[in-house]
Every structure is written in C-alpha cells, then in structure tokens.
Amino acid sequence: MGIVEYFIYFYGLLVNSGPIFTQATILTLRLTATALLLGIVIGLFFAMLKISKNRVFNCIADAYITIIRGTPLIVQIFWIYFGLAPILDIPAFWAASLALAVHNGAYIAEIFRGGIQSINRGQMEAALSLGMTYLLAMRRIILPQAFKRCIPPLGNQFIIGLKDSSLAAFVTMPELFMIAMRRANRWPGDALEYYTIAGLYYLALVVVFTFLVKKLESRLDVDK
Amino acid sequence: MIEVRRLNKSFGDLQVLKDVDLKVEKGEVVCLIGASGSGKSTLLRCINFLEQGQSGEIWIEGRLVEGKKDNLAKIRQEVGMVFQLFNLFPHKTVLGNVIEAPVMVKKVPVKQATEEAVTLLEKVGLADKAGSYPSQLSGGQKQRVAIARALAMHPKVMLFDEPTSALDPELVGEVLTVIKQLAREGMTMIVVTHEMAFAREVAEWVVYMDEGRIVEISKPAQMFDEPREARTREFLSRVLQKTDQNSETRSA
Numbered sequence A: 001m002g003i004v005e006y007f008i009y010f011y012g013l014l015v016n017s018g019p020i021f022t023q024a025t026i027l028t029l030r031l032t033a034t035a036l037l038l039g040i041v042i043g044l045f046f047a048m049l050k051i052s053k054n055r056v057f058n059c060i061a062d063a064y065i066t067i068i069r070g071t072p073l074i075v076q077i078f079w080i081y082f083g084l085a086p087i088l089d090i091p092a093f094w095a096a097s098l099a100l101a102v103h104n105g106a107y108i109a110e111i112f113r114g115g116i117q118s119i120n121r122g123q124m125e126a127a128l129s130l131g132m133t134y135l136l137a138m139r140r141i142i143l144p145q146a147f148k149r150c151i152p153p154l155g156n157q158f159i160i161g162l163k164d165s166s167l168a169a170f171v172t173m174p175e176l177f178m179i180a181m182r183r184a185n186r187w188p189g190d191a192l193e194y195y196t197i198a199g200l201y202y203l204a205l206v207v208v209f210t211f212l213v214k215k216l217e218s219r220l221d222v223d224k
Numbered sequence B: 001m002i003e004v005r006r007l008n009k010s011f012g013d014l015q016v017l018k019d020v021d022l023k024v025e026k027g028e029v030v031c032l033i034g035a036s037g038s039g040k041s042t043l044l045r046c047i048n049f050l051e052q053g054q055s056g057e058i059w060i061e062g063r064l065v066e067g068k069k070d071n072l073a074k075i076r077q078e079v080g081m082v083f084q085l086f087n088l089f090p091h092k093t094v095l096g097n098v099i100e101a102p103v104m105v106k107k108v109p110v111k112q113a114t115e116e117a118v119t120l121l122e123k124v125g126l127a128d129k130a131g132s133y134p135s136q137l138s139g140g141q142k143q144r145v146a147i148a149r150a151l152a153m154h155p156k157v158m159l160f161d162e163p164t165s166a167l168d169p170e171l172v173g174e175v176l177t178v179i180k181q182l183a184r185e186g187m188t189m190i191v192v193t194h195e196m197a198f199a200r201e202v203a204e205w206v207v208y209m210d211e212g213r214i215v216e217i218s219k220p221a222q223m224f225d226e227p228r229e230a231r232t233r234e235f236l237s238r239v240l241q242k243t244d245q246n247s248e249t250r251s252a
C-alpha cells in the first residue's frame, strides 16, 4: 500500500468511525465539564480553607491536597467507582466525574490560592475599611481579580483534566479512549489507526480550547 | 468622638505602639507626624481595627469597641480610610469604586448611589472620569477617587495615611485641596502626613510620635514654632531642612 492509498484508507476509517467518535466526544466533554465545574467549586472551597487563619481549616486543606496529589488518579477513580459507588449507589458517570472533580479540585485549589495571595493585601484592607465583611470583600473584590489571574493556569488544568478523563474508560465510560480501545480490540490490524484517531480528537479539542482561553484572557484584559 | 486609651501593639518582639493615648473631638483635624517606623500607620490601622492591639481601648462615639465581639464591619462603615497607595479596585470603574460599598453594604439602590457618587466625584473634581478605570488615572486623580469612595459611606471620621507621599510633587496640591475642603466642612479627620505646611494650616492639633510613643501634642503654631519637647525640635529641624533642600533642588 502506497502512502496515498494508506491515507485514503485512514481517511475511510476516520469517516466511518466519525459518528461513534462524535458521540464519544460528547461524553468526554460532559465528563470533563462536570468534573471541572465541580472541581472549581471544590477547589475554591479548599483554597478558602487554605488561606483562612484557622489552623484546623488549614490542616484539612493540606491533608486533602497532599492525599490527592500523592496518589495516582486511576487509584482515585477505582476507589470511588469500586469502593464508594456501590455503597452509595452512584451511577458510573457520576462516579467517574466525581473522581475527576476531586482530583482536579486539589490542583485548582492551589491555583486559586496562588491567585488570591497574589492580590495586594491593600485590596482586602480597602474593602474592609469600607465596611465590607470578609466574605463580601472576597466575593466582590478579591476573587474577581484573582480569578482573572487564574485563567492561564486554569486553562492549563482544564487541558490536563480533559486528557485525564480518558481514564474513565476503565470504569465503563464509552468516551473517546474507550471507543478507540474497543475498536482496536475488535480489529487489531487497525489499532494504530484507531488510537491515532482518538489522539486527533483530543488534540482538536485541546487546540480549540486553548484558542478559547486565549480569547477569554484578552477580553478580560480591558481594565488592566 | 474617637479616643484611644493606653494602646499597646507589638508585632512579635517588636513593640510598635507604647501606651498611646489620643483623643479627637468631633470636627477636629489632627495631624500625625513622626519619623518613618514610629508607628503612625499602625496607630491609624488600630483605630480602624485593621490591626488589633494587645492591650488598650478604642472608643468610637462614646462606645468602647471590642475587636473580637463587636461587628467590626458595622463600625468601619463610620470610619473612612484613605491609603498611601490608594488601593482602588482595579477591576471597577471610578464610578464602580465609589458605589461599591453603598450598594453592597448599605443596600442603597444603584440609581441613588450613582447620583450621590456623581456629586462626590464633582466635589473632588473628577466627574468626567466616572467611566475610567483606575489604571487610566494619575496618582492625584486616584487618590481623589479614593477619598470620594470613602466619603460615599458617609463616615463620621476620616483617617488618612500619608495620602500624598506616593504622589509626584506637582500632584500633591490637588489632593491636599480636597482634604482642606473637607476640613472646612467640619469633617473629623486624623491625617498622617509629612506635609508640614499643610498640617500647620488645617490641624487643630499636631501629634508628634517617636518610637511608638506620643511625644507631644500641640497646637500647630506651638508645634512648629516653639515645640515643647527637645525631641520634637530635633525631628522638625531635620524634616524642615530636608524640605528646604528639596525645594532648592526642585527650583534649581
């Protein structure tokens, strides 16, 4: 088979598997979006614990971040899917999303903490001196500024989260990587092609996403 | 109006305020002077509970404020503060900065808060900058916005921590003019400043601090012309000499 024929053959596989990979892409995006939205909530919560002056809160945040960063994601996914999900009767999608959320939450917490601490102390003091409570000042003054600075590292974390969602294949989620694996098992001669196709889908998602983050960044830059 | 009694404040081993007593009556302007590191900012910050002393009492309007128990946010609404480095909110417009606290804290309707803000901005001469962001303003303009922002809460007292020290010399005047205007309107104020001419002009009392203690409290004429304490005299001759040198180099 010459290079042109090979390319045509590959193109055929790409087109034929298009519908099923598109479906899988939707699942990948749903998993990623759910995980990251939850992850942002979790991350924000632990970031607040981490910067609080309360020692107990600090310890809780530290423990969470240490445990999550110190263990493999696949262990966390299996722990929730095989350990927690049967007891609490959590469906596979939510077990996978939750595991990814808890995982990403630890990294997002550190991103938020860094962002919040990068805001000049004078901002909080000015807000407090106007009679705002700590939480109001956080919400109205500190977080909007911190969040903006967090966009580049958050975007980075989202890309990692998107790619990490492939591990959900191991808990029965028919997302991109799972589909590639199934096809490669059924047609071992095309394994290379199917894994390449899955890779291309991820790559396309990442490129589009990176572009969107850049856009968002420059749009939010108006007041700086 | 405001009374500080036997206030002590340390950072670790460093005692920054030592048995400070200070009384400011309604409508008075008190200027706080002293060398760098003498504790002027810390004193202001304690009055606003941005710092808390280890011992001592702060009375505001005849009420003893206890940092742990009282609703500090409520008390700070009565005490406006203007910072050396302005601390404007960079993500909000000038108008946004001024209406933020009235709207979010006092729940003033946006429309009413905006009208009031415009009046305040006119007062500080910045009505045309309402839509600008802080990064688009000069230092003097920023500080005038910061003053308007504090005034929007209708505080009973204003605290100024070196409001003109971060400004280019030619911008100092516009900010001092606004503060003088407030003084004429009878606003109670404590102003930390290195501008001796300004202190002489507006202050009821001038307070000289050194190494965490209040060394002398005098009327401006006495403070600047015949200070009672040797330490005050020494400090003043040092600063005034420096000011002379500066104006010489400037005019040269």
Ligand SMILES: Nc1ncnc2c1ncn2[C@@H]1O[C@H](COP(=O)(O)OP(=O)(O)OP(=O)(O)O)[C@@H](O)[C@H]1O
Residues within 6 Å of the ligand: B011, B014, B016, B034, B035, B036, B037, B038, B039, B040, B041, B042, B043
């Ligand atoms: N948060 C802090 N932690 C530790 N030390 C501090 C802190 N804030 C102030 N200090 C120290 O307390 C002393 C008094 O500081 P303060 O800022 O009150 O002086 P100041 O009179 O306002 O000086 P300046 O004219 O330079 O503003 C200084 O020695 C300073 O280093």
Ligand SMILES: [Mg+2]
Residues within 6 Å of the ligand: B040, B041, B042, B161, B162
């Ligand atoms: Mg100071």
